[in-house]
Amino acid sequence: MGSASEVVAHLRNSFKSGKTLPIEFRIKQLQNLHKMYNEKQDDIVAALHSDLRKCKIESILMEIDMLINDIKNSLQNIYRWARKEYVSKDLANVLDAPYIQRDPYxxxxxxxxxxxxxxxxxLPVQGAIAAGNCVVIKPSEVSEATAKLLTEIIPxxxxxxxxRVYNGGIPETTALLKEKFDYIFYTGNSAVGKIIHEAATKHLTPTTLELGGKSPCYIDKSADLKYSVRRIIWGKCANVGQTCVAPDFILCTKEIQDRFIQVAKTVITEFFGTNPKDSPDYGRIVSDRHFQRILELMKGGKIAFGGDHDASEKYISPTIIIDANENDAILKEEIFGPLLPIVNITDAYDAINYINARDKPLALYIFSKNKKDVDLIMKNTSSGSVCVNDTxxxxxxxxxxxxxxxxxxMGGYHGKFSFDTFSHKKSVLYKDLGILGEYLSAPRYPPYTIGKMRYLQFMLAKRHKFFGTGTNYFIAFLTGALSYYLWSIYGIKFIQMN
Structure with a gap:
């Protein structure tokens, strides 16, 4: 694998050679990844099952297919994403070409x-490849089987x-963070995110941090509980709650709470049978440490349903908790497991106050048919995303x-946003060097006069953008010719004014 400094130095030399710049090269790499996901699907599914007892359907739909669809999207659009983006211009630049060029970091x-x-x-690696970067790929060592597999198959x-894949734990990650990167993308918890950000700051390296938090799920009396509960329980139990955007807790009235619990019991049985431990579709907690952490969280409040667990299998059943105190850890820490506490509120205003008294969540879920209340909550809260009537x-x-x-x-990705995240948007002004362009801009040169200043103010004044992004050349030509004519007649007078 080589040392961190050796790996980074090798990739930097490759980038400086320009190897990743041609779009055709990037396309070939993405096509190779697509081939890898298809050819190694069984191995990937087995590794995910070993790490999380993730079922085959979840592994394919929520991991492999998501990556394949992202590649297809990139292949269909990469030429359009990478091309110059011409922007509107003012009278002063009527003969010039301002545009944005997207360069890899x-x-x-x-x-x-x-x-x-x-x-x-x-997923971020694919965005970085599409944008033309060289990439150090650092899998999580906690999911040992998947990390090992990626180390073997990506080469x-x-x-x-x-x-390059760079595998390992804290020492290896620490060694990587001492190196100077041009961009760092991290997905994980906020504690490590702060360490990543601090390390990046030493080199003034831009970062995207995909963290987590407690994603609230508000339910009001207008919501159809039959469908709402199914969608909430699915979102909570997918990957046994080990999802950064899983609904973390419910906000509802006491009346809705009682009805929610009754419907949830039926839904959980429908999804996973009377004993979810025997269901092939219900996964396991990733490690003993995380298992023990979730059991500690379970001590806050009262178990209204579930609570079964087996340390030998790292199994915890879907569990609904009520009457938790706001100082209990379950209402303060991100759960990242199949526990769903319910917090009683009186109305949408009460829910807004509860949400705003805490850190901004990664996701906010609102179950309601009352558009007025939905808009009220969205306008008065801040979150990474909002999903209404689903999770x-x-x-x-x-x-x-x-x-x-x-x-x-901080930052975002997926689709074109991944390409943009890993691209520096370079501003370019391509100036005309002809006699007309020089004649029109000559008043900017010393010695200055009041006449020159007024002419330049006229040319630089903000007005309706009637010059488009490359489509209105005829209008631009006429305006340029008119400006030249006016300057020829009145320019000397402007210069001579004092």
Whole structure:
């Protein structure tokens, strides 16, 4: 694998050679990844099952297919994403071409998380590849089987001069963070996120931090509980709650709480049978440490349903908790497990106050048919994303950016937003060097006069953008000719004024 400094130095030399710049090269690498997901699907599913006892359906839909669809989207749009973006211009630049050019940052670091150990590291990697960067790929060592598999198979499909897997734990990550990267992308908890950000600051390295937090789920009396509960329980129990955007707790009235519990009992049985431990579709907690942490959280409040657990299998059943005190850890820490506490509030205003008294969440879920209350909550709260009348599904829309705000993270990605995240938007003004362009801009040169100043003020004044982004050349030509004519007649007088 080599030392961190050796790996980064090798990739930097590759980037400086320009190898990753051609779009055709990037396309080939993405196509190779697509091939890898198809050819190694069984191995990937087995690794995910070993780490999390993740069922095959969840592994394919929420990890592999999400990556494949992202690649297809990139392949369909990469030329459009990478082309120059011409922007509108003012009279002073009527003969010129201002545009935005998207350049790769260089050598970037992508650090993944253990809960979706394939998707959460490879999705940003794919965006970085599409944007033309070299990448150090750091899987989470907590998901040991998946990390080991990625270390073995990625060299078989990606160019090793440009993309390297760097496996290991805290010492290896610490060594990586001492190196100077051009961009760092991290997915994980906020405690480590602060360490990443601090390390990046030493090199003035830009970062995207995809963190977590407690994502509230508000339910009012207008919501159809039959469908609402199914969607909430699915969102909470997918990957046994080990999802950064899983609904963390319920906000509802006492009346809705009682009805929610009754419906939830039926739904959980429908999903996983009378004993979820025997269900092939119900996973396990990733490690003994996380298992013990969740058991400690379970001590806050009263168990209204569930609570079964087995340390030998790291199994915890879907559990609904009521009457928790706001000082209990279950209402203060991100749960990241199949526990669903319910907090009683009186109305939407009470819910808003509860949400705003805490860190900004990564996701906010609102179950209501009352559009007025939905708008009220959205306008008066801040969160990374909002999903109305469902959970988690906002992640499936690749035309929406995914990311946090405040304590839940910074920056966003998915689809084109991944490409943009790993691209520096370079401003370019391509000036005309002809006699007309020089004649029109000559009044900027000393010696200055009041006449020159007034002419320049006229040319630079903000007005309606009647010059488009490359489509209105004829209008631009006429205006330029008129400006030249007026300058020829009145320019000397402007210069001579004092």
């Amino acid at each position: 260089g050598v970037v670091l992508a650090i993944g998380s253990w809960n979706y150990p394939l998707q959460l590291v490879m 078989q499909y990606l160019d090793q001069d440009c993309y 988690i599904m906002q992640l499936t829309v690749d035309t929406l950016p995914f990311g946090g705000v405040g304590a839940s993270g």
